[in-house]
Structures are given as structure tokens and as C-alpha cells.
Amino acid sequence: MDLINANGIGKIGAKVLDGERISPEEAYDLYSLPLAELGMLADARRRWKKKDAYGGAGERIVTYIVDRNINYTNVCNVGCKFCAFYRRKRDADHYVLSPETISGKVAELEAIGGTQILLQGGHHPDLGIDYYLELLSYLKEKHPGINIHGFSPPEFIHFSRTFEMPLEEVLRRFRDAGLGSVPGGGAEILVDEVRKRIAALKCSADQWLEVMRTAHRLGLRSSATMMFGHVESLADRIEHLRRLRNLQDETRGFTAFICWTFQPENTALGGRKLGPSEYLRMQALSRVFLDNVDNIQASWVTQGPEIGQVALRFGANDFGSVMMEENVVSAAGTTFRMTAKEIETFIGEAGFEPRRRNNWYELLS
Numbered sequence: 216m217d218l219i220n221a222n223g224i225g226k227i228g229a230k231v232l233d234g235e236r237i238s239p240e241e242a243y244d245l246y247s248l249p250l251a252e253l254g255m256l257a258d259a260r261r262r263w264k265k266k267d268a269y270g271g272a273g274e275r276i277v278t279y280i281v282d283r284n285i286n287y288t289n290v291c292n293v294g295c296k297f298c299a300f301y302r303r304k305r306d307a308d309h310y311v312l313s314p315e316t317i318s319g320k321v322a323e324l325e326a327i328g329g330t331q332i333l334l335q336g337g338h339h340p341d342l343g344i345d346y347y348l349e350l351l352s353y354l355k356e357k358h359p360g361i362n363i364h365g366f367s368p369p370e371f372i373h374f375s376r377t378f379e380m381p382l383e384e385v386l387r388r389f390r391d392a393g394l395g396s397v398p399g400g401g402a403e404i405l406v407d408e409v410r411k412r413i414a415a416l417k418c419s420a421d422q423w424l425e426v427m428r429t430a431h432r433l434g435l436r437s438s439a440t441m442m443f444g445h446v447e448s449l450a451d452r453i454e455h456l457r458r459l460r461n462l463q464d465e466t467r468g469f470t471a472f473i474c475w476t477f478q479p480e481n482t483a484l485g486g487r488k489l490g491p492s493e494y495l496r497m498q499a500l501s502r503v504f505l506d507n508v509d510n511i512q513a514s515w516v517t518q519g520p521e522i523g524q525v526a527l528r529f530g531a532n533d534f535g536s537v538m539m540e541e542n543v544v545s546a547a548g549t550t551f552r553m554t555a556k557e558i559e560t561f562i563g564e565a566g567f568e569p570r571r572r573n574n575w576y577e578l579l580s
């Protein structure tokens with residue numbers, strides 16, 4: 216890699232600039248570099264990774280998608296300590312949305328040119344497979360141009376248990392009914408000791424990875440995520456990245472990675488909110504470490520649009536989504552929202568060319 220002169224940046228920096236794979240041990244050295252230096256290395260990796268994309272324009276293009284988060288139910292029996300969204304069935308404000316109501320929301324999305332819904336919900340104890348299959352078929356029939364980016368690995372483990380059906384069969388039936396891709400939600404940190412402390416009833420790290428392995432085998436691509444800044448250590452975060460990278464070596468099914476910081480407001484876990492420098496440091500490390508993942512999304516929803524702009528120089532090449540509706544992160548106190556026009560302005564002001572994309576990172580305009 217000849218994008219930056221490697222003189223004076225040390226052995227680990229030279230290795231990054233040479234495009235070599237970083238070991239988990241070396242990830243510690245990278246993480247402890249001065250912030251600007253780490254950002255420069257991640258930026259070099261982004262440019263190297265994207266230089267052949269989009270007909271050779273990948274270095275200067277930053278993508279985004281117009282979508283809508285739809286949470287079909289807020290009923291959940293898992294009780295994650297970091298979650299401010301879920302309700303019990305006894306709570307007056309619990310709900311389950313009908314296919315017609317969800318279709319109405321999708322129609323509103325289509326009216327503003329959106330192309331995808333992120334469809335997720337709590338682990339409802341009573342909804343049977345018919346609710347989900349009918350919902351997917353109904354939406355696909357009414358809105359054939361909309362990609363259903365739906366559910367998450369913990370939801371699929373819950374479905375497999377509740378429906379008493381093998382995981383692969385559940386995924387196959389969902390895919391055949393209209394599911395287009397699987398979001399990487401519920402990963403938090405893929406280390407069981409951490410998961411037990413923040414979400415004792417959620418699926419294990421191995422189960423999360425097994426859902427993604429199975430989905431990829433069935434042709435369903437997915438994103439990968441990390442929520443950090445709660446009870447985990449740096450070693451846990453690096454282990455999380457190591458496990459994702461290993462699975463990506465095996466399947467090549469992850470389209471993108473996004474990390475965000477834990478939002479403590481209104482949650483049982485509480486605690487301190489990490490600041491921008493730790494977010495940028497972690498995102499930069501992820502860009503370098505995940506050398507087999509093409510796209511890194513900036514998390515401006517939790518950090519704000521200005522830090523989102525800086526994140527584009529710390530390894531990110533995508534500005535995420537317009538998110539016409541968002542209920543989960545905002546329940547924990549975060550309220551950053553933007554229109555497509557505002558997103559394009561922020562990307563342009565950061566020195567990049569904004570382009571709209573679909574779920575598979577193909578340009579739409």
C-alpha cells in the first residue's frame with residue numbers, strides 16, 4: 216500500500232499500511248496509538264479497500280440508504296439490562312402490529328423513495344410462525360420493491376425454540392416467504408461472560424454466530440454489529456472482532472459492520488456514556504482488524520452527525536440510513552435524526568460524494 220509514507224509510524228503502522236492482517240495481540244498496540252495516528256491508518260485501509268469499488272470511484276464515495284425501522288412488537292420476556300424499549304404483556308403500552316398497519320408504514324416509506332425496512336421486535340412468547348410468515352408474504356405482495364431486512368440472531372433462536380423447529384428450517388421458511396437479509400442485531404459483545412451480565416436470557420455467542428452461518432449458507436446476507444461501552448473489557452471487544460472475522464473468512468456473508476456505544480438512559484444497567492474519542496478509536500480498530508469486511512458504517516445516530524463526519528476519516532465508508540422511524544435507541548435517550556437531504560449535506564461537507572445505495576451496497580442513483 217503506497218497511500219501513506221510508512222516512515223516513522225512504527226512496526227504496527229507499517230504492517231497496516233502494507234495491507235497485512237493484524238493479530239489480536241497486535242490489536243492492543245493499534246488501539247493504544249495516538250488517536251489521530253490510528254485514524255490515519257484506518258483511513259488508509261478504507262481507501263485501499265474501496266479503491267476499486269464503483270468503477271474506481273470508491274475512495275471518494277460515501278453511501279447511505281433510505282429505510283424505516285419497524286418494530287412489530289415491543290413485548291419481550293428477555294429483559295436485557297441495556298434495553299429501554301421492551302414491555303411485558305401486563306404493561307398498558309404493549310403492542311403487536313398487524314400486517315395492514317405495517318404495510319401502511321411501508322407505503323409511507325415508498326412515498327419518500329425508501330427501499331428497505333428493518334423489521335425487528337421483542338421475543339414475544341405467544342406469536343406463532345403463522346404471524347411471521349403471513350406478515351412476510353403480505354408485505355412482499357404489497358411492496359415487491361422493498362427489501363425486508365428482518366429479525367436478528369436472538370430472535371431466530373427464540374423462533375426455533377418457540378416453533379419447536381430446527382433453525383435452518385425457520386430461516387428457509389422465512390426466506391421463502393420474503394425475507395431478504397438479516398440484520399446483525401443482538402450481537403452486543405460475542406463473549407458469553409459479558410452476555411450473562413447484561414442479557415442473561417439472550418442467545419449465546421455461539422448461537423448468534425450459528426444463525427449467521429446458517430443464514431449465509433441459505434443465501435441470506437447480513438450485517439454485523441457491536442454494542443460496547445458497558446461491562447466489557449478491551450480484550451472482550453477484540454475477541455468479538457476475532458470471532459466475526461473468522462466467520463467472515465468462512466462464509467463471506469457479512470456485507471457491513473457497525474459499532475455503537477451503549478446508551479445508558481432509562482436502562483437497568485445505567486452507567487456512563489462513552490465519548491466520541493473512544494467510539495472513533497474502536498471504529499478505526501474495527502476497520503483495520505476486519506480486513507475481510509468491505510463496508511463500515513458510521514454510527515451518527517448515537518454520536519451525532521458531526522462525529523459521523525469525523526468517523527468517515529476513521530475507517531467508515533457509509534453513513535447508515537435515513538431511518539424514517541426509530542424506536543429502540545431513542546428509548547434509551549438518543550435522538551439524532553436526519554433526512555436524506557441532510558445526510559447528503561453532511562457527507563458532502565466532509566469532502567465525499569454522497570450516493571444512495573441498496574442493502575447490498577449497489578448504487579441506486
Ligand code: SF4
Binds near residue numbers: 294295298299338369
Ligand atoms: S434488547 Fe431485544 S431481546 Fe433484549 S429486552 Fe430489548 S427487545 Fe428484548
